[in-house]
Amino acid sequence: MDIFYISLLPQLSGSTLLYTQIGNLPGIFQVLGEAASMPFGLAILILLFLGGLSKSAQFPFTQWLVTAMTGPTPVSALIHAATMVNLGAMLTFLTYPYLAFQASNLDVSTLLIFFSVMAGISLFTALYTSFNALVSNEQKVVLANSTADQISLMIFASSMGGVLAILDGNLILLFSGIAIGLIQMVAHGIYKATLFMNAGSVIHYTETRYMGTVAGLFKELKWVFITQLIVALNLANVPPLIGFWAHSYISSLTLTNPSLNLFYLFLEFLGAIYIIRYVMKTFLWRGSEHEEERGHVYPEMLISPTVLALASIGLGVSISLVTAFFSSRFFAEGFNFDFVEFGSH
Template sequence: MELYLYIALFAPLVGSLFSALFTATPKSSITGYVASGLLFTSFVSSAILLNYVMGGHTVHVEMMTWMATGDLYIPFGFVVDQVSVVMMMVVTIVSTVVHVYSIGYMDHDKGFNRFFAWLSAFVFSMMVLVMSDNFAGLFIGWEGVGLCSWGLIGFWYHKESATWAANEAFIMNRIADLGMLIGIFLIYWNVGSLQYDVVFAEVGNLQPVIITWIGIFLFIGAMGKSAQFPLHTWLADAMEGPTPVSALIHAATMVTAGVYLVVRANPIYDLIPNVGIFIASLGAFVALFAASMALVNRDMKRIIAYSTLSQLGYMFVAAGLGAYWVALFHLMAHAFFKALLFLGAGNVMHAMHDELDPFKMGGLRKVMKGTFVMMTLASVALAGIYPFAGFFSKDLILEVGFVEHHYVIYTVLLLTAGLTAFYSFRLVALIFHGEERYKLFGIHPHEAYKFMLVAMSPLLVLAIIAGSFKMTYYQLVINLLPSTQYHVHSATTFWIMTIGTQLFVILAILFAYKKYSNWNSVPDGTSKMEKSFGYKLLWNQYYIPKIYDEVFSKPYLELSKIAWKQIDLKIVDATVDAIANAIYKTGENTRDIQNGNLSSMLRWMVVGLVVLMTLAVAFNVGYNVFGA
């Protein structure tokens, strides 16, 4: 089984290195085929490992020693257990689909080869993150996906908006990663190891205040990677990258790494329930907060990004309340239908010549039937309609909130479910229904390549049936995660909740269709609604980016200018320049020594001899006087 572990881990790296060989050459389709084939190989190996782990086994290898100094020992160790194998399957399934899809999506892009080099490198980093058996290895993968996301968000570096978004994502994640690094340092200082098994066995012996601080700092890292408030602004801006990047990184893998960290560190968070309540409360707030911004946005990809942010809030609610297996289940189910939504949006974007405003579309179901069906069904899954995957995972989180008596959290999540259904089908209605408004802009849309639709079909199937794997998944992960079942004890209450939630969501869908399915104009900002305070508040993201710009960015820029002019130029540069000038002038004044004139050189020889004799005499006198 160790061989399959190494294949699953390193196949994406081989694909990345192979594609990197061609980055300076014109587009070569072979890079896409090889990278996709190697990702499929990784998926097959992960599936074989899943079958092995379901038999009650784990695979644990130590490839080599990384650090061994004093009491610090960190190996390059990897583990395939009940939690990591779930993440491996999610990563490899979505990655394989995205790689094959990208062959068509990036077909005419000059950076085709470079794109696959970055994309496969990202998958390798993500596999390192989820498969490592220690916090240091997890951190290596953590930083690797951060680097690769920077390269992929800013892939079209000729666009200033893309490079700005890439830098924003990178910097904001580095801020959060400092917190995570402090948490890892605290673990080592107090436990003496970073190996998961050692840390989780010993953490119960630490003082409660130490455990609390470890949990807080680790969660700060999770907040950045999973874009939780107030470190959330980068996620929507990251939509500047190619759409396959959004499907892979910002829907299914990297942004869920924060949830994975909390799930993996569950023995720590079980000891600090107060921190868990904070995590759940923040998650509920973010779920509603992000959903509200999606209500008015007019950028197709940003709407789906806000939806991702909202669903990450759901996952943190479950993890914060101790329902780790529920959080991981929703992570898995969400990955499938959200990646499908992003890829469908990529089809629409290509068909509409990169137009992202759904108000400029309409009636596309006539020319994009396949994409219409897939995005509609993905939206049904996102809304949580029975029997789609979202129903089994998202409604389960609502049950967790109710069973644990956190009724405020439950109410917030229920309201968010209605908003999710509304904005999801607002998007579907505006894109695929109503009048063909795109004709006003001279656009002639077309369906994506058939093989791209075929590549998307596994995600469609999983978005429909993934919920049926619930009990199989549960039996798998309870070997590592707390096995609490969350059931409303009263059957009457359960059915009222379930049917009530379904009716609420269906009414939200019908309302969205009634309002937007026959839309026949493009808003120009003059309507009463668009001028209202509430609309402007949501449109401007609660003015949080503006606040960050005024409170942090501009003062930091001014401080940087002062440091540059007053410290760098007048002190640092001036000191270096003074030393250089002194040496230069010394050389200028002493160059006559080597002017080639015999009489002049003899004079300097005499001067040198006198100096040496004087030093020799002074040395002897000093030694006789003081040496004795």
């Protein structure tokens, strides 16, 4: 827990600098846009956001998430899919509009650097954690690194939306980036919760945390294997699953920069490799051939993974309804959330 106390220091430092420049704090959101125009504007913004980045296990605060895997697997599923670990991404979704709308023309360069720094941190985190997932043999460690990787893509989406909004002079691009990040959050919550719950079933059945220790496990845990394969294919970008659409939408943010787009595609390739390696080494590996006493996977342990696996299929097939929802509820009235048109910018 020391990392959380350490992460509070930059937030307090940023708030202190903000207070010394303004004199009072009627509300952090009300004055957030003014931070960019202050003498230490860039430092204030980075310090304020470091707390959220640390709770989302962004570099250099990734290690706490990997070492927190001793808790019960259902708790891991909840934390990684829906709660605290998403804080850094949610912080960008909630605060970036305040930065953009309240900033003056003089603040543009500071904001551009800030959004670029945030995007850079998230991309490096994705690269770092993807390689970590590729070399780990412990199931929950692979999935923990995957969580940091996938959340970094949410932060990248919103931050890249900010970069494009400044360069293009169109704030709609910022909200498009935030909306894409939210779609990635929904997709990630679905497949990551399933991955963790099924990993818990495998650990309970085999009584080991490590992959590749039981031969032909897919024969003994057929339904666990099927649901785990479905949600893994979400992360591996296989259409028409919701994970494919979320990652494709993020790639639309990089189309204006061929080098960045190539780097992003490489990150997605790494993600596909490590999750397919995880499934193959857990369920299809030869492992040990000798008979051992096994645990039990009870039927009620399969209900939630099944519902979520079906949801990943259903949302993927009905992606037009998902984007229509964001068009009608998230954006200004009359704005069409057209990703094809957005990708042509």
